[in-house]
Amino acid sequence: MRTYLDCMSCFVRQALEASRMVTEDERIQRDVLDSVMEMLPKLSFHVTPPEIASVVHRMVKDVTGNPDPYKEVKKRHNQLALNLYPRIKEIVAQSDDRLLNSIKVAIAGNAIDLGVQGHVKDIEGSIHAAFSFKLIINNYDEFKERLMQCNFLLYLGDNAGEIVFDKLLIEEISMLKDMEIVFVVRGEPVINDATMEDAEFVRMGDKVRVIPNGSDAPATILSQCSPEVRQLFSEADMIISKGQGNYESLSREDKPFFLLKAKCPVVAGDLGVNVGDIILKSRVVE
């Protein structure tokens, strides 16, 4: 997905929010904003939004001197999600269509995204509401069919906290069919995106192999990913791509199934849906 001019003010807002995670000193916050605003006019917009976001968040880390502004927030979200997990697991297990419901929960977990809204409201409420979600783009049949033929699934994670519900979906998938699953996290901390540290915190490694993608973008920008991740991307029978960032960077790829909540007008517009809609989309069946 290309970068729209609407993304500019959003980058400025994100930079402020990230700098507020690090310090209450308004002079430092303003230094961050000034640096970002001086840089944005120099960038080409013929790239995806996360490519610019990665430059913005690198600048936040440089100016504040903090390599992981969302460290504490991520820990809190992981713990919060872990606390919810047993009850949600139980509801999924008792439901009619466990796979569909665990997909919905995994998308609801995507509400835990500080890049877009700046704050997370009532995570517990969102997760519980997931069961009555209606998928606005719904390629579930295709998804299920591909899953039953899949021997190697590549799962591109998104945010801390959210990955607990990705783990739940992975458990359901594993019960349906035996397959190799690799879970990919970001290579470096950026916003509240999940890294190896978060995957370890929620014990994702108990279920699947976890690897970092080698990039500090809040997305999967293949050209910035490690050769290993690029190879797995090309070898996988099926790819699950979680969240807006991964969608923004991979929307022109045929392979992934995109599981996300459309959280901003630009992404919603690109998908032809409304802000807040939840999506299970395959490009192949377009």
Place this chain on the structure above:
Amino acid sequence: MRTYLDCMSCFVRQALEASRMVTEDERIQRDVLDSVMEMLPKLSFHVTPPEIASVVHRMVKDVTGNPDPYKEVKKRHNQLALNLYPRIKEIVAQSDDRLLNSIKVAIAGNAIDLGVQGHVKDIEGSIHAAFSFKLIINNYDEFKERLMQCNFLLYLGDNAGEIVFDKLLIEEISMLKDMEIVFVVRGEPVINDATMEDAEFVRMGDKVRVIPNGSDAPATILSQCSPEVRQLFSEADMIISKGQGNYESLSREDKPFFLLKAKCPVVAGDLGVNVGDIILKSRVVE
């Protein structure tokens, strides 16, 4: 009210919206945004938000070469409000407290503000809903008392469209007590703020004397206003200040009664209310 760092992304968003009013050419839109982002780091933030906004919107006009980007929108809003006027006037006339209800309608008219939300949803619905509004800060008794002692009222207008409902409030005030009323509009077009052209379109001059404030800010920045407006400000027995922009620029002045809807988190925070709350506030009774 001081400028907060949160206002930065809002200035960038406003610049985009204003440039989109002028052209669909993304290169020009990007030129505007780049110019604004290059300028913002150079400005002191020890001023009120409209002081910066006036510089931003001057830049929009310079870069696009259009001195009045919202000209057509303002005309549309004026006409829309004029169409609603007879029915709303009738409802006010039949109500228990005509003054209070015309105040509420005048504040509802303040929903017609493209500086904050970028678009106006369902103006008719908002105006009709006004009658059930609850004033969250409510200095109505003080307002009424001062009005009954007032011989010279200065009324600081805000947006096009909205001024039709200001006119309705002025008519109600005039029926309560005979007094001199001067209605002040912006000196130059800025966003969708009302100018002499708009006042003429809605025939405000039939009721009161209308004067431009001599400034191109979306607010009443006294140091930028004409000597005449400054003198009237000091001579007036009572001042009605409509909208966010006027509040942002005059919040430290004791004299005005502020009638506004808190439309952004920064102004709402300054007032200690929630976004969307409507306010009739006097600093004197704080």
